[in-house]
Each structure stands twice: as C-alpha cells, then as structure tokens.
Amino acid sequence: VPRNQKTVVVTFGGGARDEETFAPEGQENIPHLMKELIPQSTFFTQVVNRGILGHYVATASLATGVYERFDNFADVAPENPTVFEYFRRGLGRPVNDAWVIAPSNGFNRMGQSGGGAFAPGFGARVVLPKHLLAAALGKTSNNPSGLEFLLQDNYEDILFTPPSVQNEIQLSKLAEMLHLSAVDFTHHAQTLSSADELSAYVMRQLMRQFAPSLLWITLHDMDVAHTGAYSLYLEGIRRTDRLCAEIWQMIESDPEYKGRTTMLILPDFGRDSDFSPSGNGFQHHRTGDPLSRTTWMMAMGPHIRQNTTVDRALDSVDLVPTLGAMMNFPTPSAKGRPIVEVL
Amino acid sequence: LIAPAELRAESFVRYPPQARSFAVANLPVLQRMPLILIALILRQAIQYDWCFPAERGQLSRQLDLMGRMDVALFDALMAPFSAIQLSSELRALDWVNQPQHFSEQLTAYLWSQHQIDRYHEAAEGYQQSLQKTLAEKPVVTPRWTLVTVGQGAPKTELPMFRRLLPHATLFTNVDPAGGLEVLLAEIGSRARQYSLEYGHWYIEGGEPHADSNGVPGLTVMSYASLVPATKREFTLLNQFANRTDGGGKVGVEAVSSYVAGLNPDDLGLKGTSADEVLRHFEVNVLTQGAGCQIYSTTFVQWASRECLHRAQPLTLFARFATRQKSAPMEQLLARDPLQQPQDPEGSLTDADMGAYYTWINQSRLAGAEQSRFLVWFEGHSVVCAVSPTLPRGTTSMASANMQQVLEWMR
Numbered sequence: 001v002p003r004n005q006k007t008v009v010v011t012f013g014g015g016a017r018d019e020e021t022f023a024p025e026g027q028e029n030i031p032h033l034m035k036e037l038i039p040q041s042t043f044f045t046q047v048v049n050r051g052i053l054g055h056y057v058a059t060a061s062l063a064t065g066v067y068e069r070f071d072n073f074a075d076v077a078p079e080n081p082t083v084f085e086y087f088r089r090g091l092g093r094p095v096n097d098a099w100v101i102a103p104s105n106g107f108n109r110m111g112q113s114g115g116g117a118f119a120p121g122f123g124a125r126v127v128l129p130k131h132l133l134a135a136a137l138g139k140t141s142n143n144p145s146g147l148e149f150l151l152q153d154n155y156e157d158i159l160f161t162p163p164s165v166q167n168e169i170q171l172s173k174l175a176e177m178l179h180l181s182a183v184d185f186t187h188h189a190q191t192l193s194s195a196d197e198l199s200a201y202v203m204r205q206l207m208r209q210f211a212p213s214l215l216w217i218t219l220h221d222m223d224v225a226h227t228g229a230y231s232l233y234l235e236g237i238r239r240t241d242r243l244c245a246e247i248w249q250m251i252e253s254d255p256e257y258k259g260r261t262t263m264l265i266l267p268d269f270g271r272d273s274d275f276s277p278s279g280n281g282f283q284h285h286r287t288g289d290p291l292s293r294t295t296w297m298m299a300m301g302p303h304i305r306q307n308t309t310v311d312r313a314l315d316s317v318d319l320v321p322t323l324g325a326m327m328n329f330p331t332p333s334a335k336g337r338p339i340v341e342v343l
Numbered sequence: 344l345i346a347p348a349e350l351r352a353e354s355f356v357r358y359p360p361q362a363r364s365f366a367v368a369n370l371p372v373l374q375r376m377p378l379i380l381i382a383l384i385l386r387q388a389i390q391y392d393w394c395f396p397a398e399r400g401q402l403s404r405q406l407d408l409m410g411r412m413d414v415a416l417f418d419a420l421m422a423p424f425s426a427i428q429l430s431s432e433l434r435a436l437d438w439v440n441q442p443q444h445f446s447e448q449l450t451a452y453l454w455s456q457h458q459i460d461r462y463h464e465a466a467e468g469y470q471q472s473l474q475k476t477l478a479e480k481p482v483v484t485p486r487w488t489l490v491t492v493g494q495g496a497p498k499t500e501l502p503m504f505r506r507l508l509p510h511a512t513l514f515t516n517v518d519p520a521g522g523l524e525v526l527l528a529e530i531g532s533r534a535r536q537y538s539l540e541y542g543h544w545y546i547e548g549g550e551p552h553a554d555s556n557g558v559p560g561l562t563v564m565s566y567a568s569l570v571p572a573t574k575r576e577f578t579l580l581n582q583f584a585n586r587t588d589g590g591g592k593v594g595v596e597a598v599s600s601y602v603a604g605l606n607p608d609d610l611g612l613k614g615t616s617a618d619e620v621l622r623h624f625e626v627n628v629l630t631q632g633a634g635c636q637i638y639s640t641t642f643v644q645w646a647s648r649e650c651l652h653r654a655q656p657l658t659l660f661a662r663f664a665t666r667q668k669s670a671p672m673e674q675l676l677a678r679d680p681l682q683q684p685q686d687p688e689g690s691l692t693d694a695d696m697g698a699y700y701t702w703i704n705q706s707r708l709a710g711a712e713q714s715r716f717l718v719w720f721e722g723h724s725v726v727c728a729v730s731p732t733l734p735r736g737t738t739s740m741a742s743a744n745m746q747q748v749l750e751w752m753r
Binding site: 054231 | 451454455456457459460463466505594595632633634635637638640641644645648666669686688689690691692693695696697699700703707
C-alpha cells in the first residue's frame with residue numbers, strides 16, 4: 001500500500017431503496033453512478049445492515065465497525081473506537097488528516113468514541129456545513145438571505161431539535177482554517193440548491209486546505225422521503241447521484257488525490273418495502289424488513305478492479321476492517337471482516 | 344408493577360366506558376398473554392370507544408378465538424412472544440394505562456437489543472395464524488376504490504401508473520368530460536345501496552366537491568378542512584417540545600407520547616357525539632402520519648391507508664390535489680399550505696405512487712380477489728382499472744367515457 005494513499009468514504013444518511021437506484025426501474029434516477037462510476041468500480045450488490053436503522057446510529061456503526069446501540073436521537077458519541085481513531089493512532093497521523101463532513105442532526109459526535117478505549121484526541125475533526133452557514137449568515141448583514149433551505153435539517157422527526165454542538169471546533173476558527181470569509185461563503189452558498197451541495201462545497205475546501213488522507217462525507221438530502229413526497233425523494237436521489245460523480249471528479253482533478261485515492265460509496269441502509277404491512281413503503285425505515293436492511297456499495301480507485309460485480313452479501317460492519325486493511329492500521333474492536341475483493 | 348396474570352377488573356378503571364367493558368369481558372384470555380402481546384392488544388382496546396365497527400369486530404373475534412383455544416395451541420401461539428426477554432424497566436412501566444407509551448419504549452428496546460427482527464417474526468406468525476384460523480368475514484359486495492390524481496395538473500410526459508399496469512387494463516382514450524361527477528355518483532349510489540356505518544368514504548386533498556354534500560352514508564374527510572387542526576397541532580407541539588425539563592429540552596419519546604395523547608378538543612376539531620369516532624380518526628391521521636400535515640398528497644395517501652386498514656370500507660374515493668412547493672421545514676410548519684405556490688408536477692408523481700400504495704392497501708383486505716380499483720388522471724383521458732372482469736397488463740385505446748369504464752369493471 002503506498003504511503004500517501006488516501007480514502008474518501010461517501011455515505012448516504014438517508015436510506016435509498018434498490019427500486020429507486022440500481023434495480024432496472026430505478027436506474028433512470030442514477031445516470032452518473034450507472035454510466036460514469038460503475039464502469040470504474042467494483043460494485044457490491046448486497047450490503048446488509050443488521051443494526052438499528054436510524055441514520056446517526058447507523059452511520060456511527062459504519063464508522064466503528066460495531067453495531068452501536070445508542071438512542072439515535074441522543075447527543076452521544078459512539079461507544080466503540082471509530083475508524084478515525086484507529087487511523088490516526090495506528091499511523092501516527094496529525095489531527096487535520098481525518099475529517100468528517102456530516103449533516104447537522106446529531107452527527108457532531110461521530111468523530112470520536114466515548115467508550116474509553118481511546119484517550120480523547122485521536123478522533124476526526126467534524127464539520128457541520130449547515131452550522132458553518134448559519135454562523136456565516138449571522139455575520140452578514142444581508143439577512144434574510146433566502147438561504148434557509150440550505151439549513152434544512154432532520155426529516156425523521158420534524159420537531160426534533162439537534163442537540164447542542166459541544167465538541168465542534170469553534171466555527172470562526174474553522175472558517176479561518178478553510179480560508180472562508182463569511183461573505184464569500186454566503187455568496188457561494190447562493191449558487192447551491194441543497195444542503196448536500198453545501199457539504200460537497202465544504203469538502204472541496206477541505207481537500208484544498210488540508211488534503212486529508214481519510215475523508216468521510218455523509219449526504220442526507222434524500223431523507224426528505226420521511227415527508228411522504230415521493231417526487232422529493234427521487235429528486236434527492238438524483239442530486240446525490242450527481243454529487244457522487246462530482247466528488248469523484250474533484251478527486252481526479254486534485255493532484256493531491258488523483259491516482260492515489262480509493263472512494264467507497266454506500267447508503268447506510270435501505271427503506272421499507274412497498275409490501276411490508278407495518279410500514280408505508282419508501283417513506284420510512286421502521287420495519288427492519290430485508291429491503292430496509294439491504295443496500296449496496298461501490299468501490300473505486302487505483303487498486304480496485306474496474307467493472308466488476310460482487311454478489312456475495314457483505315455486512316455493514318465490514319467497512320472499518322476493510323479500511324484498516326487497505327490503509328494498514330489495526331481495527332481490533334471492529335466486528336466485521338475485511339472485504340477481500342478490494343484489497 | 345403487575346404481571347398479566349394479576350390483572351383484575353379494577354385494573355381498567357381508568358379506561359373509557361366501552362373499552363373497560365371490553366377488557367373486563369376478555370379478562371381471562373388477557374391474563375394468559377405474555378406482556379408484549381397484551382400491551383399491543385390493550386393499545387387498541389383502550390381506544391375501543393373510538394374504533395370503527397370493523398376494528399371492534401376484528402378485535403372481538405381475535406380474543407374470542409384465543410379464549411376458545413386449547414392450552415397447547417394457545418401456548419404455541421404465545422411462545423415466540425414469551426421467548427423475547429424484556430428488561431425490568433420495561434416490566435415496571437404502566438402498560439395497562441399507558442400501552443402506547445409502553446409500545447414506544449418496547450420498540451426502542453427491541454431495536455437496541457437487536458431483537459426487533461424476532462419481534463416482527465413473532466408478530467407476523469401470530470397474524471398469519473389468526474388469519475388462517477379465523478374465517479374471513481365475507482364482504483357483502485366487492486370493494487371499490489376510486490382514485491383521482493393530477494387535479495389541476497397539465498398534460499404530462501411522465502409515464503403514469505407504471506407499477507399498476509401489470510395488474511390492470513390501461514384505458515388511454517377516455518372522455519374526461521363529467522368524469523368526476525360520474526365517480527361521485529357511483530360512490531353515492533353505493534353508499535345508498537349498501538348501508539354500512541363508516542363503510543363508504545371520500546378523502547379529498549383540497550376542498551370537497553359539492554356533489555358530496557349531504558350524501559347519506561358517505562364519510563367525508565378533507566385536507567382543507569383539517570389544515571387548522573394541523574396548525575393547532577404544531578403550536579401545541581412546539582410549546583411542549585420547547586418546554587425545558589430538568590434543564591434540558593424534552594426528548595423525542597416524550598414528544599411522541601404527548602402527541603399520542605392529543606384528542607379532538609386539543610386540536611379544535613368540533614363535531615357531535617355521532618361523529619366522535621371520525622374526529623378521533625382525524626386526530627390519529629394527523630398525529631401519527633409524518634408529512635400529512637404539510638403536504639396534501641401525503642395526507643390523502645396516509646388517510647387512505649389508515650381508512651382501508653382500520654375502517655375496511657366497501658367504497659373509498661381518494662382524490663389527490665396539488666401540494667405546496669417544498670421549503671425548509673421551519674417554513675412548512677409555520678405557513679398555511681393552502682396559500683402557497685403549488686408543485687403540480689411533483690404532486691402528480693407523489694399521487695401516482697400514492698395511488699399504487701392505495702391499491703396495495705386495498706389488496707390486503709378480505710375479498711381482495713373480487714375488489715375493483717380505478718385510478719384516473721383527472722381531466723385527462725388516461726384511466727387505469729383493476730378488476731376481475733378486465734384483462735391484466737393490457738392497454739385499450741377504445742374510445743370510452745367514465746361510465747362505460749365503470750360498467751366494464753362490474
């Protein structure tokens with residue numbers, strides 16, 4: 001494994017079903033994944049999430065390699081060590097070499113575990129682009145800016161207020177680190193159409209400023225499905241499809257990343273089947289039926305076989321040991337197994 | 344803290360009158376149930392006074408059957424539920440008087456203990472076993488569900504009714520003139536012909552059509568009339584959610600329990616004692632359905648689902664309207680959805696999926712193989728019809744009007 005290898009993980013913190021993505025009837029929603037990325041990737045058709053189907057707890061489980069059991073809406077850190085801590089301690093990497101870009105509904109604690117296996121200080125920096133924008137809006141004199149749509153938050157429970165952000169690095173410091181002035185940031189935000197686009201924009205800034213070796217971004221627009229509007233859910237999927245292609249282009253056009261970066265894309269889980277009597281189809285992910293637990297993963301990069309499909313079932317918690325094996329750091333508490341097809 | 348076997352008639356003293364009588368009458372069988380199942384049963388039983396006749400009948404038949412089972416069979420039916428271990432905290436909850444709260448806590452516990460799949464398997468096995476044993480109650484006449492989508496939408500290039508096509512005949516040359524009136528006349532006629540309490544429904548995404556006024560036996564529910572109740576709901580929820588509780592905000596579970604406890608008076612839903620069941624149903628729809636407060640398309644889909652599931656009507660007419668355009672949630676919760684710019688194209692896609700879900704939900708009811716289902720792109724010439732009298736997966740370009748299509752479906 002080359003010493004300067006980098007890894008980008010893209011997760012969808014809003015489940016997507018096969019029917020609206022890779023099943024024949026869904027492929028029209030993901031032209032970029034189908035035509036641009038699949039030919040360059042190894043595609044895993046079955047990734048099964050056997051844990052709690054809430055977005056924060058499921059994403060945290062992806063990041064620890066253990067099915068976390070905490071309340072999805074609680075302001076808690078994952079119990080088990082995160083891949084960011086394994087990475088930084090295992091390879092002796094500095095703080096700016098691991099970053100998480102996350103939607104703001106509670107994900108602020110996912111950079112570092114709270115279980116005591118690691119001393120504090122080995123986690124990833126977590127940036128919540130919506131908080132950044134909210135702070136920037138507060139500093140500009142143009143309010144109301146019309147940018148409230150970019151601050152769109154949790155869809156799962158419409159009256160749920162995200163817990164206060166305690167561990168986030170100071171917003172002004174972050175803006176300074178990213179060389180973002182409030183005016184520039186706000187101005188750029190006006191050219192965007194969604195919260196996920198804002199996340200992709202912040203990702204670009206991070207890549208330019210720090211070129212982190214481990215970068216994790218969670219996209220969330222498609223979780224608008226919880227409102228029951230199918231058209232908005234499809235719109236979210238189409239936007240995510242486009243953003244995945246743009247992220248790969250960002251990687252391929254950045255000298256720090258080009259030719260040395262592995263990108264892994266996976267939804268955290270699916271959504272309920274149309275035929276599960278206790279559910280309401282695409283709207284939620286509450287039944288735990290096979291469709292809501294089963295999703296896919298795409299892997300691409302210089303060491304990954306192209307245009308290859310793998311049909312054996314993976315487990316969601318296989319991700320962390322795979323990252324450890326790819327980047328050469330131990331992940332002792334992770335429960336899954338390395339995915340041999342990408343090693 | 345009591346176990347099911349310790350239940351007494353006095354345990355139900357806080358239940359509404361009919362619910363109390365029902366629980367007391369079924370005490371012997373309730374005492375034999377494992378806690379998980381009894382809490383599920385009581386969640387429905389405590390609402391007995393506001394249940395539809397179909398729900399009451401179903402609940403009674405279920406408990407009658409279990410009461411008549413021999414010990415071995417009963418124990419075998421209960422075994423999957425008994426095998427799920429519960430925490431002492433759950434057992435200590437007041438599951439008799441707050442079965443809804445218990446149920447929420449149970450769900451969270453089962454997820455956290457990775458037992459939710461076992462629970463679903465147990466529940467599914469239980470349902471299947473009951474269905475097998477309980478004779479399906481015959482339907483006096485085949486059910487009809489009529490759906491219109493695209494109210495106010497221009498012609499579209501979107502492929503319509505794709506999911507229904509394998510089960511249906513697609514009519515592509517139907518004269519739209521007077522179509523709505525024909526459908527309304529049909530539901531009115533069925534309501535008069537087959538008198539059944541809460542047996543015939545009209546669920547409207549906007550303002551109810553004038554032809555539905557005063558139709559005897561027709562239950563009418565509309566998004567427009569319930570918007571004030573949704574505003575009231577949000578106001579109450581905001582007040583509750585922002586209440587500080589020991590220094591911090593109240594949690595999601597507390598908000599859920601609060602919502603579950605809202606009643607028609609809380610939401611300003613006025614009516615007479617004769618339609619109390621409907622008022623409670625409206626509250627349930629608004630408080631249990633995500634998104635049906637802000638989007639009229641979600642309202643029609645969810646209300647139809649709940650209507651079919653709970654009231655099991657002989658006739659349902661579900662008319663989708665346009666929903667407001669998307670906006671940040673804060674704005675959606677604060678503004679009047681009827682006074683906003685609308686999204687006709689998005690609404691059409693939503694309603695197309697909603698129609699499909701309505702067909703699926705109708706298909707779950709007794710007599711499904713004889714049921715009829717029609718969905719019309721309102722104001723246009725495309726109708727999709729499912730009926731045992733029509734071939735499946737075919738397209739008919741024959742010139743027709745709505746009345747003829749209905750006749751072909753009979």
